[in-house]
Amino acid sequence: MFLRNRVLLGVVASLVALGCSGSEPGPKGTTEDEDCRKHRYYADADHDGLGDPERSKRACEQPDGYVDNADDDDDDCAGQRVFYEDADGDGLGDPTSPVVACSAPEGSVSNHDDAEP
Numbered sequence: 001m002f003l004r005n006r007v008l009l010g011v012v013a014s015l016v017a018l019g020c021s022g023s024e025p026g027p028k029g030t031t032e033d034e035d036c037r038k039h040r041y042y043a044d045a046d047h048d049g050l051g052d053p054e055r056s057k058r059a060c061e062q063p064d065g066y067v068d069n070a071d072d073d074d075d076d077c078a079g080q081r082v083f084y085e086d087a088d089g090d091g092l093g094d095p096t097s098p099v100v101a102c103s104a105p106e107g108s109v110s111n112h113d114d115a116e117p
């Protein structure tokens, strides 16, 4: 009988441990967090106001650098610009070879001043 109780206690302890490991660790402790309704927020690394659906966290209040939408399909890009290919490397872009990107791709420049590309 004593042995059986010990086994039961072990099972209960395992279940409690499982329950604890399922909760997300919070910086302020868990008791306060459980009182409020958590929302999901999405990381906005490029600060364009659109959240990254791949990186989210649940929180009571909106954390710094997070937004409440998941509309950003590229969170490393706050807006695309047109660059121009500079095949001959003179620092002047070919007006007939525009490239749309977040930042200048290798071999491209932001001007289109090359008269003889």
Ligand SMILES: [Ca+2]
Binding pocket: 043, 044, 045, 046, 047, 048, 049, 050, 051, 052, 072, 074, 075
């Ligand atoms: Ca963003």
Ligand SMILES: [Ca+2]
Binding pocket: 046, 048, 050, 072, 073, 074, 075, 076, 077, 078, 079
């Ligand atoms: Ca973006």
Ligand SMILES: [Ca+2]
Binding pocket: 085, 086, 087, 088, 089, 090, 091, 092, 093, 094, 114, 117
């Ligand atoms: Ca050039």
